[in-house]
Amino acid sequence: MSKPRIIRYALIAFLLLTSISFAETREIKLHKVIKKDTLWDISRKELKDPFLWPAIWKENRWITNPHWIYPGQTIKIPIYLLQKEKPKEEAAPKPAEVSEEPVQEEVKKEPVPVPIKKQPLVSMNTLMASGYIADSIPGVGTISDSAAGQRIFGNDDVVYVTVDHPAKVGDKFYVIEASEEVEHPITGKDIGYVITICGIAEIVKAKKSETVAKITKCFREININDALVPYYDVKLPMTTGHFRSPGINGMVIATGNNFKASMLDIIYIDKGCKDGIEAGDIFKTLAVDTHAVQNGVIQVISCRDHTATAIIKSSNMPISPGNIFTRMDKN
Structure with missing residues (x-):
């Protein structure tokens, strides 16, 4: 075989290996929008979690309003977000060693209890976006505006906020949305309000004239006038199954x-x-x-x-x- 042909084959093999390696690290699936499709439904079907729809929106920044997608459009689905379980390699049994020492009487050992492995009951996205019922609507401020004139926000968007007390750079808040007052379906008694956590905002600029925050995490869509509450740690519920x-x-x-x-x-x-x-x-x-x-x-x-x-x-x-x-x- 001639030397030029060998070089050409080697180059083709290198390019194929490179493309395969890239695909393994960042898999993207193309989805053609059909009638009644929404980013929520597509995320539930393709990513097995409807609350990951902001990731699809982020992958398709040409979509100006995530509520409006149209049949015939082709969008990219970041299916690399799906966790892939890698099977553990079973260790090959070692050959038994032949011992020349005298056989000793076997000592029976009490079985050691195997610790039960716990796993998260739900994902953090699902837990946060699911919300809770509160007696009253909490809040120490609101999202008031944006430099770009947006009214709906996602990850990494920058917003202007109004807070009740002076904030400093680095302060974090949950962005929440409250429902109308909930009444008991039978007794009619006031139960409270459904509070859903939409995301996390962190103060990046704090001056007397304006306070600016960045959306560092989005669990569901964030809107103008959504309220702010102080950040607190949330622990995932764990389960043995x-x-x-x-x-x-x-x-x-x-x-x-x-x-x-x-x-x-x-x-x-x-x-x-x-x-x-x-x-x-x-x-x-x-x-x-x-x-x-x-x-x-x-x-x-x-x-x-x-x-x-x-x-x-x-x-x-x-x-x-x-x-x-x-x-x-x-x-």
């Missing part, structure tokens, strides 16, 4: 989309930690009319004193405020 279903009955009092919810949506119930609820607890939900019909299975992901936040694990019809929850049937 074994879940309770205690004999506690209660009612769905609100849903994340304000009316009806289905699988992977968020709902809020009228029982909490002081009522015996724990993160990880599983219940079935029932729609009660002429008959009580099971319409889903929910799992608690966080709880406060007398309310809790849950995610819908499965449903065969929408789950609505007024549906009841109860323990799973015994097998």
Whole structure:
């Protein structure tokens, strides 16, 4: 074989290896938008987490408004965000060593208990964006404006904020959104407000004339006039994979989309930690009319004193405020 041909083949092989290496580190999938597509739905389908939709928006900066995408458009999906499990290599057994020493009597050892490995119950994105019910609307300031004239914000966007007390560079706040006041579906009693955590903002400029912050983390879309509350550490609930279903009955009092919810949506119930609820607890939900019909299975992901936040694990019809929850049937 001639020397030029060998060099040409070597160059082709190098380019192929380089492209394969790049693809492994940053996989992108092209998605052609169809009718009724939203970034939320695409993120749920492709990335298995609807709250990662800001990552898709960031990958496609030509989309000026994430609420408006149109059939026929092609967008890039950053599927490299999916965690890939790498199988552990099994160590090859070592050959038995032949011992010339006299055989000693075997000493029986007590089995050492294997520690149970715990894993997060949900992702931090899901936990933060799911929110909670509060008696009142907290807040020490608001997002007031942006230099670019935007009204919707995501990761790394810069905003002007108004705060009740002087802030300094480095101060962090949660950006929150509050619902209308929630009433109990049966008693009509005021329960509070659904507070959803939209993201984290950090002060980058603090002067008497203006205070500027940068969105360092976005869990869901952030809007003008969203409120600010002081930052605090949040710990993920951990689980061994074994879940309770205690004999506690209660009612769905609100849903994340304000009316009806289905699988992977968020709902809020009228029982909490002081009522015996724990993160990880599983219940079935029932729609009660002429008959009580099971319409889903929910799992608690966080709880406060007398309310809790849950995610819908499965449903065969929408789950609505007024549906009841109860323990799973015994097998």
